[in-house]
Amino acid sequence: MRNRRMFVLMIIFIIFVAVMGFSIGERKKLTWPENFILDSSAFVQEWFYRPAGYIAGLFEDLSKLHDVYKENEILRGIAANYARDSIHFNQVEQENESLKEDLNFTERQKGLNNYQYLIAQVVSASNDPYDKTIRIDLGSRDGIKTNMVVVTTKGLVGLVNRVDPFYSSVMPITDLDANSLDASTKQIPATALNKKDSFGMIESYGKDTGKLTMSKIPEKDPIAKGDTIITSGLANVFPKGLIIGTVDSVQVGDFGLTQTATITPAADFNHLTEVFVVKIPDTGAETQ
Template identity: 35%
Template sequence: MPQFFLNKRLIILLVSIIILVALIGFSINDREKLTLPEQFLRDSMGWVAGIFHYPANGLKDFFQDVNELKDTYKENEELKAKLEEYVELSVKVSTLEAENKELRNLLGKTESIRDYTPIQATVIARNPDRWHEILTLNRGSNHGIEANMAVITSEGLIGKIQDVSPFTSTVQLLSAPARTNRISAIIQGKDREKTLGVIEGYDNVREALLFKRIPYDADVQEGDIVISSGLGGVFPQELVIGTVLEVFPADDGLTKTAYVEPAANLYDINHVIVVDRTMVSDADTTGEEEVEEN
């Protein structure tokens, strides 16, 4: 009995091997159509592979996107740094160009001043509360600066030296509302007689200087140039002060007053020239004192 079962198992094993070999041989032959078991097995394997394929690809794409995002962030930071550097350099270049132009204009103005010693200076401080009144320069008495010297830019007259210390000095601007802030000036019209008057006061609303004591019959027109008269020996002669904007009767009814737009930008001042007049006569000094007293 045991021998029979042993032989039976052997026979089943041999038959299974024969069937397997037959199936293998059958499957490797070129056929146009697969058997149902083969179709089922292949579809099952494809379905299982598809289940794992899409999540795997999704995970792969996710990590790839993360890496690309990191690279993009890094490139963005580098571009921002370069952009900030570019903006900073552009600002420096613009500032240097403006400063270079201003210094060149000042150099031309220095060469055009006769009988005066120019002292170049830079604005180092300006009080926001008194922005239209005074500013501080980096030059003082040790550099030859004295009180009442005229101060100009490449555009025109801006004021005079008020206080002096060894290494710094303060400038009283034309727009300062001080009683003693007066300048003898001339209105220079085209093909017309010059009109003498005094720059005295500043209109904050119109942002214009007040040219007073104009004779009532004087022919003064809009656009006329206002220059310093040079009387008194303090302010140089023929320094541009501004342009006439409007003329109107004064309160006394005997003279006229004119609004004068300053030639120089009194708001934005960086480099200036302090003018030291080297040739001063007693007669000129007396004349300037008379103007201030009046």
């Protein structure tokens, strides 16, 4: 009943305003009741119109804000994808450069000797100053054997001294004299590159100086500062032609009959991430 009454009152009010408007259209002057009603209706309309306008504007702003939020989400996603792709691209680029360097290394070495190079990743390195053992991710299932030589693209690293099915331990040349049980691995027969008459033995490493010592060099040996020292291959353990380092200085040895050279290692033992295990055809190395 209430809704019906309200509806009837609204209809009457509308008809009244319409009739009044029609009558006003025919007259130029309005009576004061007519002026009062028109002003009142205008006030009421304005009172309803402003909040309605504010509410409509609010909803419009909320709709725009939602669109902006969506756009920001899309932009954030694009930025995140760009950052991820940039990192991935940089990693791929670094890997490509590394692989190119590795490929050049293996191709260069294949031209010198008939060796096979097995790429291995360094998984750990001991922090013990008296035992600098390096752990790699190749083992007996990959054909790794004890006393196989390990190198980087720069130079000689050491020997495999323990082999497990999936991993192996490498003893670096900086610890050969201290930890090797086999006399044949305590010294490395070496020579100067492109100097046939040069010969010596890499016997020790100075932990304070970071240099290798090459001794038993003949008095008239042509070895000189700046020479590249490589393995001579005279022993059965270290194959020939592997870079050991560069001559830093040459001194007169015991009794003036021999010379001693200080060698800067070519391999960077502080940043070993990828190495090569040298596999010699028909090697007689013993497995564990």
